[in-house]
Amino acid sequence: MNLPRNELLRGSGDPPRFSAVIDLAEQVLRTWQQGWTEFLDAPIQQEVLTRLGGLSELRWQRHGGHPGAERCRLLCQRSDKEDVDQEDVDQESLSIPVQGLLVEGNFLFDPLRPEDLRQALQEMGASPGELGDLWVRGDRGGQGLCSLECAQALNGSIGAVRDVPIRCEAVTIDQLQLPAQRIARVFASVEASCRLDAIASAGFGISRAKVLAQIKSGRLRMNWGAIRQASRELAVGDSLQLQDRGTVEVLSVSRTKRDRWRVEMRRS
Incomplete structure (x- = not known):
């Protein structure tokens, strides 16, 4: 079975790696044998699960070696495999090649x-x-x-x-002494604006100068995509991802009496 590769790759943030995942998905569909991707960064994982997760013939699982892993391998299996008991499939998936x-x-x-x-x-x-x-x-x-x-x-x-x-x-x-798993925390901060650099600074607890450095290095992302403008305005539902520091999601935004912005966010 051939997937609509060109359509799936349109707008991809990492076409070579996503194309390799499509190759794997087609192999799984053809052979009925499960397969693993290489380790993928969080943005390409999200892209794969969003674009390929809707295929009813396939199911995906993410494994990185510990619950809070950022770089993970994706397990691809046929979801309509009739000759293998469902419990056995789940047991197979526990044998993680990490x-x-x-x-x-x-x-x-x-x-x-x-x-x-x-x-x-x-x-x-x-x-x-x-x-x-x-x-x-x-x-x-x-x-x-x-x-x-x-x-x-x-x-x-x-x-x-x-x-x-x-x-x-x-x-x-x-x-291994695995990194401590992050516990989600909801908090609020009052800022002069809803600019990305202001919310990232408050959300991750780093200076604006460091926010700019993280943007320049490509370590800070917005909604899993690359971001280059520190002045970008954020809205409810937007999220920021900082490599090795987790995720900050904007939950609500309201104006204060002093014409500032109260931003409620969740960090995980």
Whole structure:
């Protein structure tokens, strides 16, 4: 079965990766065998689930190794598979092809960032699609999630972040110290305007200067899409996504007696 590729790709934020997901979906429809995508960023996950989630022949599940994962692999299955019991299908989906990775090094005098880990692992041979979430654990290095093949290839490997040597070790997910799961919180802030930079600053608890830096780096998104204008006005229902910092959604907006704006938002 061939899906309407051109129509599905129209307006996509990442056509090459979305096209690969379409290839997978067509393979699942043709062979009746479930399949996994590579690790995908949150915006392309949302795009896939929005554009392909309406196909009645397919069902999708998102797995990243822990409940709050931002980078996930999507499991694609036929929803009308009659020769397999539904309980068995669900059990199969629990066998998630994600493994833990320890990255050890002495960063006491050279602070480490998740993006430093990602760059170093890619320089050691990991492809971007093989790497899930990565996080720093104090000054002794970091931890993360990756594909089974990537964990096997990196296990015992030596690399470097700048001038700091690192060593990788493949571990099970339950051996990791997973990031704390965010608890959704609703709060309000009074702002002079409903500009993106004002709401992002209040919602994520960072300065406007840092908001501008995050926009420039592409780490801050609006409604899962790229955003370049800090002056963009937000409305009820709009949401902001900041890599490694979660999501802020605008719940309500009302004008105060002093002609300012009271913005109720939810951060998760």
